Amino acid sequence: MHVLRDVLKQTQKNGVAIGHFNIADLVLLKAVFASAQELKVPVLVGASEGEREFIGVRQIAALVQSLREDFDFPIFLNADHTHSLEKALEAARSGFDAIVFDASALPFEQNVRQTKEAVEALKSINPAILVEGEIGDIGTGSEIHEKAPDLAKGLTSPEQAKQYVESTGIDILAPAVGNMHGMLESMVQGETKKRLDIARIAQIKCAAQVPLTLHGGSGTDDEDFRQAIAAGINIVHINTELRVAWRRGLEEGLLKQPHEVVPYKILPFAVSSVGEVARSRLRLFNSDG
Numbered sequence: 001m002h003v004l005r006d007v008l009k010q011t012q013k014n015g016v017a018i019g020h021f022n023i024a025d026l027v028l029l030k031a032v033f034a035s036a037q038e039l040k041v042p043v044l045v046g047a048s049e050g051e052r053e054f055i056g057v058r059q060i061a062a063l064v065q066s067l068r069e070d071f072d073f074p075i076f077l078n079a080d081h082t083h084s085l086e087k088a089l090e091a092a093r094s095g096f097d098a099i100v101f102d103a104s105a106l107p108f109e110q111n112v113r114q115t116k117e118a119v120e121a122l123k124s125i126n127p128a129i130l131v132e133g134e135i136g137d138i139g140t141g142s143e144i145h146e147k148a149p150d151l152a153k154g155l156t157s158p159e160q161a162k163q164y165v166e167s168t169g170i171d172i173l174a175p176a177v178g179n180m181h182g183m184l185e186s187m188v189q190g191e192t193k194k195r196l197d198i199a200r201i202a203q204i205k206c207a208a209q210v211p212l213t214l215h216g217g218s219g220t221d222d223e224d225f226r227q228a229i230a231a232g233i234n235i236v237h238i239n240t241e242l243r244v245a246w247r248r249g250l251e252e253g254l255l256k257q258p259h260e261v262v263p264y265k266i267l268p269f270a271v272s273s274v275g276e277v278a279r280s281r282l283r284l285f286n287s288d289g
Protein backbone atom coordinates (compact mmCIF):
# COMPACT_ATOMS: atom_id res chain seq x y z
CA MET A 1 0.00 0.00 0.00
CA HIS A 2 1.30 3.45 -0.85
CA VAL A 3 1.07 6.11 1.86
CA LEU A 4 1.83 9.77 1.15
CA ARG A 5 3.41 10.42 4.56
CA ASP A 6 5.96 7.63 3.99
CA VAL A 7 6.72 8.71 0.43
CA LEU A 8 7.27 12.28 1.64
CA LYS A 9 9.69 11.06 4.31
CA GLN A 10 11.60 9.00 1.76
CA THR A 11 11.94 11.86 -0.73
CA GLN A 12 13.16 14.11 2.09
CA LYS A 13 15.79 11.52 2.95
CA ASN A 14 16.83 11.21 -0.69
CA GLY A 15 17.13 14.97 -1.15
CA VAL A 16 14.55 15.06 -3.94
CA ALA A 17 11.05 16.57 -4.21
CA ILE A 18 7.64 15.26 -5.21
CA GLY A 19 6.17 16.92 -8.30
CA HIS A 20 2.62 18.25 -7.78
CA PHE A 21 0.60 18.88 -10.94
CA ASN A 22 -2.89 20.32 -11.11
CA ILE A 23 -5.43 18.54 -13.22
CA ALA A 24 -8.88 19.53 -14.41
CA ASP A 25 -9.60 16.76 -16.90
CA LEU A 26 -8.58 13.31 -18.06
CA VAL A 27 -6.02 14.68 -20.55
CA LEU A 28 -3.98 16.22 -17.74
CA LEU A 29 -4.36 13.19 -15.47
CA LYS A 30 -3.31 10.76 -18.22
CA ALA A 31 -0.29 12.87 -19.13
CA VAL A 32 0.90 13.32 -15.54
CA PHE A 33 0.40 9.67 -14.62
CA ALA A 34 2.16 8.39 -17.75
CA SER A 35 5.13 10.69 -17.07
CA ALA A 36 5.50 9.53 -13.46
CA GLN A 37 5.16 5.89 -14.53
CA GLU A 38 7.80 6.30 -17.20
CA LEU A 39 10.27 7.83 -14.74
CA LYS A 40 9.17 5.53 -11.87
CA VAL A 41 8.80 8.42 -9.41
CA PRO A 42 5.94 9.19 -7.02
CA VAL A 43 3.59 11.97 -8.02
CA LEU A 44 0.94 14.20 -6.47
CA VAL A 45 -1.99 15.42 -8.50
CA GLY A 46 -3.82 18.45 -7.23
CA ALA A 47 -7.28 19.80 -7.81
CA SER A 48 -8.19 23.30 -6.60
CA GLU A 49 -11.77 24.21 -5.68
CA GLY A 50 -12.46 25.29 -9.28
CA GLU A 51 -10.83 22.20 -10.78
CA ARG A 52 -12.76 19.96 -8.37
CA GLU A 53 -16.00 21.62 -9.29
CA PHE A 54 -15.37 20.88 -12.97
CA ILE A 55 -14.25 17.26 -12.69
CA GLY A 56 -16.23 16.25 -9.57
CA VAL A 57 -14.82 15.80 -6.05
CA ARG A 58 -15.71 12.14 -5.59
CA GLN A 59 -15.03 11.42 -9.25
CA ILE A 60 -11.42 12.63 -9.24
CA ALA A 61 -10.83 10.79 -5.97
CA ALA A 62 -12.12 7.56 -7.54
CA LEU A 63 -9.93 8.03 -10.63
CA VAL A 64 -6.73 8.58 -8.67
CA GLN A 65 -7.48 5.76 -6.25
CA SER A 66 -8.08 3.36 -9.13
CA LEU A 67 -4.76 4.30 -10.75
CA ARG A 68 -2.94 3.79 -7.43
CA GLU A 69 -4.52 0.39 -6.88
CA ASP A 70 -4.66 -1.02 -10.39
CA PHE A 71 -1.05 -0.09 -11.14
CA ASP A 72 0.27 -0.43 -7.58
CA PHE A 73 1.77 3.04 -8.07
CA PRO A 74 2.48 5.93 -5.65
CA ILE A 75 0.11 8.52 -7.12
CA PHE A 76 -1.69 10.71 -4.56
CA LEU A 77 -4.39 13.36 -4.56
CA ASN A 78 -4.28 16.82 -2.98
CA ALA A 79 -7.17 19.26 -2.47
CA ASP A 80 -5.28 22.36 -3.55
CA HIS A 81 -6.08 25.84 -2.12
CA THR A 82 -9.22 25.09 -0.15
CA HIS A 83 -10.61 28.23 1.42
CA SER A 84 -13.57 26.91 3.40
CA LEU A 85 -13.74 24.21 6.05
CA GLU A 86 -16.82 22.78 4.36
CA LYS A 87 -14.96 22.16 1.07
CA ALA A 88 -11.98 20.75 2.96
CA LEU A 89 -14.20 18.27 4.81
CA GLU A 90 -15.88 17.25 1.56
CA ALA A 91 -12.49 16.42 0.03
CA ALA A 92 -11.38 14.50 3.13
CA ARG A 93 -14.57 12.45 3.12
CA SER A 94 -14.07 11.70 -0.58
CA GLY A 95 -10.68 10.14 0.10
CA PHE A 96 -8.15 12.86 -0.74
CA ASP A 97 -4.67 12.18 0.69
CA ALA A 98 -3.83 15.79 1.47
CA ILE A 99 -5.54 19.15 1.85
CA VAL A 100 -4.11 22.63 1.39
CA PHE A 101 -6.16 24.68 3.81
CA ASP A 102 -5.57 28.22 2.61
CA ALA A 103 -6.52 31.02 4.99
CA SER A 104 -3.43 33.02 4.03
CA ALA A 105 -5.46 36.06 2.97
CA LEU A 106 -6.56 36.55 6.59
CA PRO A 107 -4.54 38.33 9.29
CA PHE A 108 -2.01 35.98 10.97
CA GLU A 109 -4.01 35.33 14.18
CA GLN A 110 -7.18 34.47 12.26
CA ASN A 111 -5.21 32.28 9.85
CA VAL A 112 -3.80 30.38 12.85
CA ARG A 113 -7.20 29.96 14.48
CA GLN A 114 -8.99 28.74 11.34
CA THR A 115 -6.16 26.45 10.26
CA LYS A 116 -5.93 24.83 13.70
CA GLU A 117 -9.67 24.19 13.64
CA ALA A 118 -9.38 22.68 10.13
CA VAL A 119 -6.49 20.40 11.13
CA GLU A 120 -8.51 18.98 14.04
CA ALA A 121 -11.68 18.48 12.00
CA LEU A 122 -9.84 16.88 9.04
CA LYS A 123 -7.82 14.49 11.21
CA SER A 124 -11.02 13.36 12.92
CA ILE A 125 -12.28 12.21 9.52
CA ASN A 126 -8.99 10.65 8.43
CA PRO A 127 -6.07 10.56 10.90
CA ALA A 128 -3.64 9.79 8.04
CA ILE A 129 -4.57 12.84 5.98
CA LEU A 130 -1.84 15.47 5.56
CA VAL A 131 -2.85 19.09 6.09
CA GLU A 132 -0.86 21.93 4.57
CA GLY A 133 -1.14 25.52 5.77
CA GLU A 134 0.02 28.73 4.13
CA ILE A 135 1.36 32.06 5.35
CA GLY A 136 2.55 35.00 3.31
CA ASP A 137 1.47 36.21 -0.12
CA ILE A 138 2.09 34.20 -3.29
CA GLY A 139 -0.60 35.82 -5.43
CA THR A 140 -3.62 34.12 -6.92
CA GLY A 141 -4.56 32.48 -10.21
CA SER A 142 -2.47 29.97 -12.17
CA GLU A 143 -2.82 31.85 -15.41
CA ILE A 144 -0.99 34.42 -17.54
CA HIS A 145 -0.73 37.73 -15.68
CA GLU A 146 -0.14 41.10 -17.35
CA LYS A 147 2.15 42.43 -14.67
CA ALA A 148 4.09 41.03 -11.72
CA PRO A 149 2.52 41.47 -8.29
CA ASP A 150 4.63 43.06 -5.56
CA LEU A 151 5.41 40.05 -3.39
CA ALA A 152 8.23 41.52 -1.31
CA LYS A 153 5.96 42.57 1.53
CA GLY A 154 4.33 39.14 1.79
CA LEU A 155 7.45 36.99 2.29
CA THR A 156 7.29 34.42 5.12
CA SER A 157 9.65 34.96 8.06
CA PRO A 158 11.28 31.98 9.85
CA GLU A 159 9.88 33.13 13.23
CA GLN A 160 6.36 33.32 11.85
CA ALA A 161 6.74 29.93 10.18
CA LYS A 162 7.79 28.30 13.46
CA GLN A 163 4.96 29.91 15.41
CA TYR A 164 2.42 29.00 12.73
CA VAL A 165 3.45 25.34 12.56
CA GLU A 166 3.52 24.96 16.34
CA SER A 167 0.18 26.61 16.98
CA THR A 168 -1.77 24.96 14.13
CA GLY A 169 -0.41 21.39 14.07
CA ILE A 170 -0.12 21.39 10.26
CA ASP A 171 1.93 18.62 8.60
CA ILE A 172 3.26 20.69 5.71
CA LEU A 173 3.98 24.41 5.30
CA ALA A 174 3.65 26.50 2.14
CA PRO A 175 5.87 29.57 2.56
CA ALA A 176 6.21 32.67 0.40
CA VAL A 177 9.85 32.70 -0.73
CA GLY A 178 9.79 34.67 -3.97
CA ASN A 179 7.41 32.24 -5.67
CA MET A 180 4.09 33.33 -7.16
CA HIS A 181 1.08 31.75 -8.81
CA GLY A 182 0.72 32.11 -12.55
CA MET A 183 3.24 33.33 -15.12
CA LEU A 184 4.02 36.53 -16.97
CA GLU A 185 3.93 36.43 -20.79
CA SER A 186 7.73 36.86 -20.80
CA MET A 187 8.00 33.67 -18.70
CA VAL A 188 5.77 31.75 -21.11
CA GLN A 189 8.14 32.89 -23.89
CA GLY A 190 11.11 31.76 -21.79
CA GLU A 191 12.60 35.29 -21.73
CA THR A 192 12.41 35.72 -17.94
CA LYS A 193 12.45 33.30 -15.00
CA LYS A 194 11.17 33.39 -11.44
CA ARG A 195 13.92 33.54 -8.84
CA LEU A 196 13.66 32.15 -5.30
CA ASP A 197 14.98 33.31 -1.93
CA ILE A 198 17.08 30.21 -1.18
CA ALA A 199 18.52 31.49 2.11
CA ARG A 200 15.02 32.17 3.39
CA ILE A 201 13.92 28.63 2.48
CA ALA A 202 16.83 27.19 4.50
CA GLN A 203 16.01 29.43 7.49
CA ILE A 204 12.30 28.53 7.37
CA LYS A 205 13.13 24.83 7.14
CA CYS A 206 15.43 25.08 10.12
CA ALA A 207 12.83 26.98 12.18
CA ALA A 208 9.67 25.09 11.15
CA GLN A 209 11.04 21.51 10.95
CA VAL A 210 8.25 20.26 8.66
CA PRO A 211 8.04 19.38 4.96
CA LEU A 212 7.80 22.49 2.76
CA THR A 213 5.81 23.01 -0.43
CA LEU A 214 6.77 25.45 -3.15
CA HIS A 215 3.63 26.79 -4.82
CA GLY A 216 3.62 28.62 -8.15
CA GLY A 217 6.64 26.76 -9.52
CA SER A 218 5.85 27.41 -13.21
CA GLY A 219 8.50 29.49 -14.94
CA THR A 220 11.10 29.12 -12.17
CA ASP A 221 14.78 29.00 -13.00
CA ASP A 222 16.05 25.37 -13.07
CA GLU A 223 19.06 26.06 -10.87
CA ASP A 224 16.84 27.82 -8.31
CA PHE A 225 14.66 24.69 -8.22
CA ARG A 226 17.71 22.52 -7.48
CA GLN A 227 18.91 24.84 -4.73
CA ALA A 228 15.41 25.20 -3.25
CA ILE A 229 15.08 21.42 -3.00
CA ALA A 230 18.53 21.16 -1.43
CA ALA A 231 17.48 23.88 1.06
CA GLY A 232 14.39 21.99 2.18
CA ILE A 233 11.55 22.12 -0.37
CA ASN A 234 9.82 18.70 -0.53
CA ILE A 235 6.88 19.29 -2.89
CA VAL A 236 6.85 21.53 -5.98
CA HIS A 237 3.62 22.74 -7.57
CA ILE A 238 3.39 23.17 -11.35
CA ASN A 239 0.11 24.28 -12.88
CA THR A 240 0.35 27.16 -15.38
CA GLU A 241 3.07 25.43 -17.45
CA LEU A 242 0.74 22.44 -17.89
CA ARG A 243 -2.19 24.66 -18.80
CA VAL A 244 -0.12 26.40 -21.48
CA ALA A 245 0.97 22.99 -22.84
CA TRP A 246 -2.62 21.70 -22.72
CA ARG A 247 -3.82 24.58 -24.88
CA ARG A 248 -0.92 24.35 -27.33
CA GLY A 249 -1.43 20.59 -27.74
CA LEU A 250 -5.14 20.98 -28.26
CA GLU A 251 -4.59 23.69 -30.88
CA GLU A 252 -2.06 21.48 -32.67
CA GLY A 253 -4.48 18.54 -32.72
CA LEU A 254 -7.23 20.70 -34.19
CA LEU A 255 -5.00 22.47 -36.72
CA LYS A 256 -3.42 19.27 -38.01
CA GLN A 257 -6.80 17.57 -38.47
CA PRO A 258 -9.23 20.34 -39.42
CA HIS A 259 -12.05 17.89 -40.18
CA GLU A 260 -11.54 15.47 -37.30
CA VAL A 261 -14.32 15.18 -34.71
CA VAL A 262 -13.20 12.07 -32.81
CA PRO A 263 -12.02 13.23 -29.36
CA TYR A 264 -9.58 10.37 -28.88
CA LYS A 265 -7.83 11.31 -32.11
CA ILE A 266 -7.55 15.03 -31.23
CA LEU A 267 -6.81 14.89 -27.49
CA PRO A 268 -3.63 12.75 -27.66
CA PHE A 269 -1.83 15.84 -28.99
CA ALA A 270 -2.64 17.59 -25.71
CA VAL A 271 -1.66 14.51 -23.68
CA SER A 272 1.70 14.44 -25.40
CA SER A 273 2.32 18.18 -25.04
CA VAL A 274 1.42 18.16 -21.31
CA GLY A 275 3.42 14.96 -20.78
CA GLU A 276 6.56 16.57 -22.15
CA VAL A 277 6.38 19.34 -19.52
CA ALA A 278 5.50 16.98 -16.67
CA ARG A 279 8.36 14.63 -17.58
CA SER A 280 10.97 17.35 -17.72
CA ARG A 281 9.85 18.81 -14.37
CA LEU A 282 9.69 15.39 -12.68
CA ARG A 283 13.16 14.61 -13.96
CA LEU A 284 14.51 17.83 -12.47
CA PHE A 285 12.74 17.46 -9.08
CA ASN A 286 13.91 13.87 -8.71
CA SER A 287 17.56 14.27 -9.63
CA ASP A 288 19.57 14.28 -6.43
CA GLY A 289 22.29 16.82 -7.10
Ligand SMILES: [Zn+2]
Pocket residue numbers: 080081181215216237
Ligand atom coordinates in the same frame (compact mmCIF):
# COMPACT_ATOMS: atom_id res chain seq x y z
ZN1 LIG B 1 -0.75 27.09 -5.05
